[in-house]
Every structure is written in structure tokens, then in C-alpha cells.
Amino acid sequence: xxxxxxxxxxxxxxxxxxxxxxxxxxxxxxxxxxxxxxxxxxxxxxxxxxxxxxxxxxxxxxxxxxxxxxxxxxxxxxxxxxxxxxxxxxxxxxxxxxxxxxxxxxxxxxxxxxxxxxxxxxxxxxxxxxxxxxxxxxxxxxxxxxxxxxxxxxxxxxxxxxxxxxxxxxxxxxxxxxxxxxxxxxxxxxxxxxxxxxxxxxxxxxxxxxxxxxxxxxxxxxxxxxxxxxxxxxxxxxxxxxxxxxxxxxxxxxxxxxxxxxxxxxxxxxxxxxxxxxxxxxxxxxxxxxxxxxxxxxxxxxxxxxxxxxxxxxxxxxxxxxxxxxxxxxxxxxxxxxxxxxxxxxxxxxxxxxxxxxxxxxxxxxxxxxxxxxxxxxxxxxxxxxxxxxxxxxxxxxxxx
Amino acid sequence: xxxxxxxxxxxxxxxxxxxxxxxxxxxxxxxxxxxxxxxxxxxxxxxxxxxxxxxxxxxxxxxxxxxxxxxxxxxxxxxxxxxxxxxxxxxxxxxxxxxxxxxxxxxxxxxxxxxxxxxxxxxxxxxxxxxxxxxxxxxxxxxxxxxxxxxxxxxxxxxxxxxxxxxxxxxxxxxxxxxxxxxxxxxxxxxxxxxxxxxxxxxxxxxxxxxxxxxxxxxxxxxxxxxxxxxxxxxxxxxxxxxxxxxxxxxxxxxxxxxxxxxxxxxxxxxxxxxxxxxxxxxxxxxxxxxxxxxxxxxxxxxxxxxxxxxxxxxxxxxxxxxxxxxxxxxxxxxxxxxxxxxxxxxxxxxxxxxxxxxxxxxxxxxxxxxxxxxxxxxxxxxxxxxxxxxxxxxxxxxxx
Numbered sequence: 004x005x006x007x008x009x010x011x012x013x014x015x016x017x018x019x020x021x022x023x024x025x026x027x028x029x030x031x032x033x034x035x036x037x038x039x040x041x042x043x044x045x046x047x048x049x050x051x052x053x054x055x056x057x058x059x060x061x062x063x064x065x066x067x068x069x070x071x072x073x074x075x076x077x078x079x080x081x082x083x084x085x086x087x088x089x090x091x092x093x094x095x096x097x098x099x100x101x102x103x104x105x106x107x108x109x110x111x112x113x114x115x116x117x118x119x120x121x122x123x124x125x126x127x128x129x130x131x132x133x134x135x136x137x138x139x140x141x142x143x144x145x146x147x148x149x150x151x152x153x154x155x156x157x158x159x160x161x162x163x164x165x166x167x168x169x170x171x172x173x174x175x176x177x178x179x180x181x182x183x184x185x186x187x188x189x190x191x192x193x194x195x196x197x198x199x200x201x202x203x204x205x206x207x208x209x210x211x212x213x214x215x216x217x218x219x220x221x222x223x224x225x226x227x228x229x230x231x232x233x234x235x236x237x238x239x240x241x242x243x244x245x246x247x248x249x250x251x252x253x254x255x256x257x258x259x260x261x262x263x264x265x266x267x268x269x270x271x272x273x274x275x276x277x278x279x280x281x282x283x284x285x286x287x288x289x290x291x292x293x294x295x296x297x298x299x300x301x302x303x304x305x306x307x308x309x310x311x312x313x314x315x316x317x318x319x320x321x322x323x324x325x326x327x328x329x330x331x332x333x334x335x336x337x338x339x340x341x342x343x344x345x346x347x348x349x350x351x352x353x354x355x356x357x358x359x360x361x362x363x364x365x366x367x368x369x370x371x372x373x374x375x376x377x378x379x380x381x382x383x384x385x386x387x388x389x390x391x392x393x394x395x396x397x398x399x400x401x402x403x404x
Numbered sequence: 405x406x407x408x409x410x411x412x413x414x415x416x417x418x419x420x421x422x423x424x425x426x427x428x429x430x431x432x433x434x435x436x437x438x439x440x441x442x443x444x445x446x447x448x449x450x451x452x453x454x455x456x457x458x459x460x461x462x463x464x465x466x467x468x469x470x471x472x473x474x475x476x477x478x479x480x481x482x483x484x485x486x487x488x489x490x491x492x493x494x495x496x497x498x499x500x501x502x503x504x505x506x507x508x509x510x511x512x513x514x515x516x517x518x519x520x521x522x523x524x525x526x527x528x529x530x531x532x533x534x535x536x537x538x539x540x541x542x543x544x545x546x547x548x549x550x551x552x553x554x555x556x557x558x559x560x561x562x563x564x565x566x567x568x569x570x571x572x573x574x575x576x577x578x579x580x581x582x583x584x585x586x587x588x589x590x591x592x593x594x595x596x597x598x599x600x601x602x603x604x605x606x607x608x609x610x611x612x613x614x615x616x617x618x619x620x621x622x623x624x625x626x627x628x629x630x631x632x633x634x635x636x637x638x639x640x641x642x643x644x645x646x647x648x649x650x651x652x653x654x655x656x657x658x659x660x661x662x663x664x665x666x667x668x669x670x671x672x673x674x675x676x677x678x679x680x681x682x683x684x685x686x687x688x689x690x691x692x693x694x695x696x697x698x699x700x701x702x703x704x705x706x707x708x709x710x711x712x713x714x715x716x717x718x719x720x721x722x723x724x725x726x727x728x729x730x731x732x733x734x735x736x737x738x739x740x741x742x743x744x745x746x747x748x749x750x751x752x753x754x755x756x757x758x759x760x761x762x763x764x765x766x767x768x769x770x771x772x773x774x775x776x777x778x779x780x781x782x783x784x785x786x787x788x789x790x791x792x793x794x795x796x797x798x799x800x801x802x803x804x805x
Contacts, residue, residue, distance in 0.1 A: 054729025054737045054753075084725050086738060086754050119722020120755050229726050307708070311797055321520020324485050325630050328455025336455045337487060352455075353487050354521050396712050396794050 010144030010160030011175040015198040016040045016238035019143035021150030024131020026079035032150035034131035035076040037194055043236040045071030046207035048214045050231035056083035057093040058113040065109050069203025072110040075100040076151050080123050082115035083229040092123045099129045103136035114192055114232050116153055148177035151192050155179050159271040165260035167253050170243035172199045176264045180272035193233045198241040208249040209258050210235045217265035220386045222304050273387035278394030282370045291380035295332035300386040302330035310391035318362035320348045338378040411545030411561030412576040416599040417441045417639035420544035422551030425532020427480035433551035435532035436477040444637040446472030447608035449615045451632035457484035458494040459514040466510050470604025473511040476501040477552050481524050483516035484630040493524045500530045504537035515593055515633050517554055549578035552593050556580050560672040566661035568654050571644035573600045577665045581673035594634045599642040609650040610659050611636045618666035621787045623705050674788040679795030683771045692781035696733035701787040703731035711792035719763035721749045739779040
């Protein structure tokens with residue numbers, strides 16, 4: 004496996020664009036369009052929030068047959084809590100895109116991200132769709148990554164080339180995250196492309212598995228958006244033997260590549276969480292079960308007290324003990340060990356006699372790894388999050404103004 | 405029912421003190437002592453955190469027989485994650501208190517609050533216990549309320565006089581909270597006294613019921629402390645007919661008084677949450693069940709995005725919709741109504757056409773009431789919380805320094 008340039012358009016048969024239509028103020032890009040040359044196998048995973056945005060409802064409908072050829076995305080407005088008008092607007096976005104591309108509307112997936120509860124400015128959106136269609140290019144992946152951003156500080160894009168039974172296959176992805184991240188799907192939006200030959204059902208199974216191990220283990224601030232969406236399109240242009248079932252070496256090779264792309268995107272999302280000054284990885288080892296490992300890791304990764312201590316470079320390990328204690332995971336408090344990188348802070352549930360200065364230095368990194376050894380079994384998990392800073396408050400206290 | 409002065413020492417047969425021993429720096433009070441003239445009926449509710457502080461373990465042991473005569477509390481050090489030494493120190497605190505008072509050690513309850521993971525400075529604690537015993541007075545309730553504080557900005561104390569079948573009965577309480585508040589028992593420490601004649605079992609039943617409707621519905625930051633404690637002592641000095649069962653008018657009258665005292669303390673705790681600029685009440689009405697009402701209210705009250713919007717006086721109601729949507733409560737999103745005080749923001753799940761200016765003015769109050777009408781049944785609940793401000797980050801980023 005090797006990392007390559009180009010993001011989603013590194014993949015054969017994929018064009019993309021990201022343009023400024025005028026939904027956002029200033030010159031920021033706010034319409035992204037991703038198109039495959041011919042209908043692709045399509046898979047999706049969406050928010051579990053019962054207050055579901057109109058475009059998510061439409062995507063579920065349009066992906067039912069496992070086929071898709073385009074994804075149209077606007078940022079600046081979430082088209083959520085917008086009732087029948089919002090649903091009609093999501094359909095209009097699909098129809099306008101289909102018209103520009105000369106394809107069926109049910110091959111178009113739609114996403115929106117931004118403020119909840121306002122109707123889309125449809126004239127602006129529709130002219131933006133036209134501009135985007137005219138700008139489509141096999142080098143447009145970076146522009147698309149930029150156009151889906153809201154409070155993100157930079158675009159996020161990854162691509163790899165893998166080998167499946169000797170054949171070269173590419174997988175690319177973009178994502179946007181920032182706030183409203185977690186507990187189910189921490190990124191609001193991520194689009195993945197591959198030229199692998201793989202049938203829709205197997206594609207969906209692979210996506211479900213990888214999302215569980217990546218996006219669903221990212222938590223920025225515990226809040227789960229109404230619009231969370233991951234869509235994966237497979238163009239089938241690569242020379243690999245068809246992957247037709249969720250088993251075997253070829254399927255595993257594909258999943259491994261997909262897992263790498265999604266993990267890299269998740270790490271970028273964590274580092275760019277709203278107001279984040281550092282990325283935090285919480286690794287729980289020797290838990291009684293995977294469920295227990297996740298409970299303990301989530302409790303730590305979501306604790307405001309732990310996250311503010313990390314922001315302050317303060318090795319306040321008592322808060323980590325508090326968090327795992329409230330998690331309902333089973334363990335003996337006086338057998339727990341906690342490490343910062345490979346430096347031990349807690350031994351058998353108590354102060355390991357660490358030096359504050361050395362711990363502080365380890366916190367003053369761009370990326371912090373906390374390992375919690377529960378000494379209760381052999382399950383483990385890694386979750387990704389970020390610290391809580393003044394800027395999280397600043398960004399969210401007046402997001403709309 | 406009428407509110408009276410004096411807090412826990414308004415109650416006949418109770419003396420208290422709050423003194424500076426030197427556990428905390430500066431001159432701050434750090435040892436509180438509450439004593440009843442003769443052994444009282446005692447009830448307690450404690451943290452559900454499995455990483456349980458030593459004094460909590462001791463309290464559970466000492467309250468097993470439903471009798472207690474004293475509570476000794478130190479602030480500045482939590483005596484949690486301190487192993488066998490910590491347990492021995494909790495016992496030494498009980499023994500030293502018992503010796504000063506000339507009573508049995510198993511009549512003494514012990515609490516500690518402050519930093520986790522450091523051993524108590526026992527010489528300082530023991531001399532503090534002696535100073536506190538010498539300072540005991542029937543007017544010491546206020547000093548005790550001050551001595552249990554950590555990052556609280558002011559002491560919290562309430563007392564009422566109620567009538568039980570014509571007899572005057574008093575109930576008093578103090579509490580400290582601030583950070584690490586929720587999900588099970590949001591206050592870290594609260595001590596309640598009454599002169600009611602009531603047997604220990606009925607006292608415990610009443611306390612459980614009232615804690616469920618008050619302290620357990622307070623959430624500052626979702627973090628549940630290792631030390632949370634509520635203890636209620638009944639001196640039996642009032643002239644009421646013995647309350648011997650958890651039923652009937654006399655029991656209900658007692659619960660009503662206790663509920664009032666605890667609700668007032670919870671409101672004070674919410675307003676004084678770490679960094680709080682205002683108190684927030686989240687009321688969910690017409691939920692399908694009490695469980696659903698609590699899920700929805702908790703999701704809103706614990707959402708960092710909702711809490712930062714409230715800090716910013718921003719009527720970003722989409723975040724409220726997002727929060728109830730992720731709560732797993734059952735409702736139809738397009739039937740939901742949301743009110744700020746009695747001003748409607750959301751009608752049938754969408755913008756009610758409110759004026760931003762008027763909404764902002766309603767947020768700029770010391771206390772904010774958000775009512776969410778789920779239109780799904782007849783259950784309701786009120787939860788208490790506060791906003792998330794820059795000061796929450798500041799206080800917690802360097803709590804130990």
C-alpha cells in the first residue's frame with residue numbers, strides 16, 4: 004500500500020469540482036460535486052439522529068439500489084428542520100444536478116451542512132450546481148474537499164494505491180468535521196471513491212465495518228449531527244478480479260486500504276476539531292470486552308474535565324480514573340495502569356511517581372496518546388478526539404453571527 | 405412551609421463548624437464538622453462511580469445501621485485513588501472525630517473533596533478536627549457550608565420550617581458542587597439535617613426519592629465524581645408523631661419539605677457551576693414516558709453546543725433539535741415545539757418565526773428556562789444545568805496549579 008496524491012480524483016473514472024455559489028458569505032467555496040463517468044456501485048452510512056436532515060432521507064432512498072453516479076453537496080446551510088419545503092429542495096438539488104449531467108436524478112446523492120432550520124436559497128444553489136458541473140475535472144478533488152468545509156480550518160483529503168491479487172486499485176477520500184462530532188459518526192460528511200471492482204452489497208458491508216472502526220470511534224464534543232453522511236462510490240475501472248462477497252483475501256485487502264484512508268481522515272478530523280490545539284488518541288487495552296473497551300475509552304475521550312486538563316498540559320490523571328469509573332466498564336480500580344505515550348502516570352490505580360515536568364512535556368505535543376490498561380481481559384480499542392480550548396467556546400458561542 | 409435562616413443548624417439538636425486547618429493554601433476554610441447532640445437516624449446516597457473514594461466506602465459502612473452522630477468533611481483533597489493508605493486515613497478521620505466528641509467512631513461519616521490521587525496530610529487534618537470540634541456551635545451552619553467548597557464561588561445553604569400534622573418540623577441543608585457534576589448526583593457533597601421524628605428506613609426511602617428528583621437531575625458537565633455524597637441526619641427533636649412508613653400524609657409532608665430544600669440547593673449548584681454565567685432549566689413536557697423525558701432533557705442539558713450557544717445568547721434552536729434527536733427519545737420531529745421562557749422559537753419542528761432580538765434578550769437573564777414540548781405523551785421532567793463559558797475552560801485547564 005502506498006499513499007498517493009489527488010484525493011477522491013486520484014481514482015480512475017472520477018471527476019470533481021468545488022466552487023463558490025454564494026450560500027456562504029465571502030468568497031468561500033460552498034458547492035462540491037463528485038461524479039463518476041458511468042453509474043458506480045454506491046454505499047452509504049448515515050446519522051442515527053432521529054431529527055434527520057432532508058438530504059439524508061433522500062440519500063437513503065437513492066442508494067437503495069446500490070447505484071449512484073454523482074454527489075452534490077452544499078455547505079453553509081444544513082437543510083435540516085425544514086419540513087416539506089426542505090425535502091422538495093433536496094429533490095430539486097438532485098434534479099438540477101441530474102439535468103446538468105444528463106443522468107437520472109435517482110443516481111444523485113445530496114448532502115448539506117451548516118446552520119439548521121433555515122431554507123436553502125435555491126436560486127443560488129441551482130446556479131452553483133451549474134458552475135460546479137462546468138468545473139468538473141479529474142484534478143478537482145482538492146476543490147471538493149475545500150467546498151464541504153464549515154468551521155474546519157483546512158481541507159482533508161487522502162488517497163492510496165493498494166494491490167488486490169496483483170492488480171492495482173486506488174481508494175480516495177475527503178472529509179469535513181469540526182463540531183457536532185459524535186457519538187455515531189463523528190465526521191459530518193465524508194466521500195470516498197475507489198476504482199475497485201466490487202458489488203454494491205459487498206461494498207456496503209465493507210463500509211459498515213470500516214466506519215465502525217474509524218468514524219464511529221471519533222468524538223469531538225459528544226454531539227451527533229442531523230446530517231452525518233459517509234458515501235463510498237466504486238467505479239469498477241481497476242483491473243482486479245470482481246469482489247463479490249465479504250470474505251477472502253481480496254475483500255480483506257480492500258478493507259485494509261479503506262481502513263487506512265478512513266483512519267487518516269479521522270486523525271485529521273480529530274486534530275481539526277473545533278478549537279483543538281492537539282489531537283488525542285485514547286487507547287484502552289486489556290478490557291474485558293470490546294464493549295467495555297469502548298465504554299471506557301469514550302468516557303475518557305468525552306470528559307470535559309479530561310479534555311480541559313489536556314488543553315492545560317496538566318497530567319491530572321485522577322480525572323482519567325474518574326472517567327473510566329463512571330463508564331460502567333468492569334475492572335478493578337487498583338489494577339489500572341495509565342500511560343502518557345510510553346511514560347507511566349498510574350500504577351495499580353495510584354500515582355506511579357511520575358515527574359510532572361516530563362508529563363507536561365509529553366502533553367505539549369501536537370498529538371497526545373493516552374493508554375489505559377484495565378487489566379481485565381484482552382479486548383482493546385483506540386478512539387480519537389481533541390482537547391477543549393477557549394476557542395471551542397468562542398467558535399460555538401456565536402456560530403451564527 | 406416557610407423559609408428560615410440558619411441552614412443545617414436551624415434544626416434543633418444540630419451544631420456545626422467550619423475552620424481553616426491548612427489543607428488548602430491561603431486562609432480558606434477546609435474542615436467542616438456537623439454533629440447531633442445524640443445519635444440521629446442517618447441516611448445516605450453516594451456516587452455510582454466504580455472508582456470510589458475511600459471516605460465514601462467508609463460512609464456506606466458506617467450508615468448500614470441507619471445511625472450517625474457526626475459528619476467530618478475536608479476540602480482540598482479527595483482521598484480518592486489512594487489505596488490502603490487512603491482507607492486507613494479515612495478511618496483515622498472518623499476515629500479522631502469520635503475521640504474529640506467522646507462518641508463511637510462508627511457514628512461518624514467522613515467526606516473528602518478536592519484533587520484526586522494524593523494522600524491526605526493527616527497531621528494537618530487531625531489538628532483541623534480538633535479546632536473544628538472546639539468551634540462547634542448552633543450557629544455554625546454557614547461556616548460548615550463555606551468549609552466544604554472547592555471551586556464554588558459562594559456557600560450554599562437553605563432551611564425551611566414545615567408542619568407535619570400540626571407539629572413544626574425543620575429541615576436544613578448545605579451543598580457544594582461546581583465541576584464534575586453529573587450524571588448520577590451532580591453535587592459532590594450535600595448534608596441535610598432535620599429534627600423530624602422518622603425512622604432510619606423511612607428516612608432513606610424519602611432521601612432516595614428526593615435525590616432522584618433533584619440532585620440526579622442536575623448536570624454541570626456530565627462528569628460523575630468519585631466522591632459524590634448526600635447525607636441526611638434526623639435528630640428526632642421535633643414534636644411530630646413518628647413517621648414510621650413511606651406512605652401517608654405525614655410522610656408526604658416531610659418529602660415535600662425535603663424536596664424544597666434539595667431543589668433550592670440544586671438551583672444554587674447549577675447557577676454556580678464552573679464558569680457559569682447563568683442557570684439553565686430544561687423542561688421537557690408531553691414525553692412518552694418519564695424515561696424519554698429524562699433522555700431528551702439530559703441530551704439538551706449536556707450538549708456542549710447548546711450550552712455554548714446559551715453562553716453566547718444565541719437562539720440556535722437547531723442545536724436543541726439535534727440534541728433531542730440524538731437522545732433516543734421517541735417523538736415526531738415535526739410535532740415538536742420549543743419555548744424560551746414563554747416565547748415560542750420552534751413550532752412543529754421548524755422556525756416559529758420568532759424575533760432574534762427578543763430571543764437574545766430572554767437569554768441575557770440570570771436564569772434561562774427552555775421548554776421542549778415533544779407532543780408524544782404526558783410525562784414531564786425538569787433538569788438543571790448552566791452554560792459553558794470561557795471560564796469553564798480556564799478553571800479546568802489548570803485546576804491543580
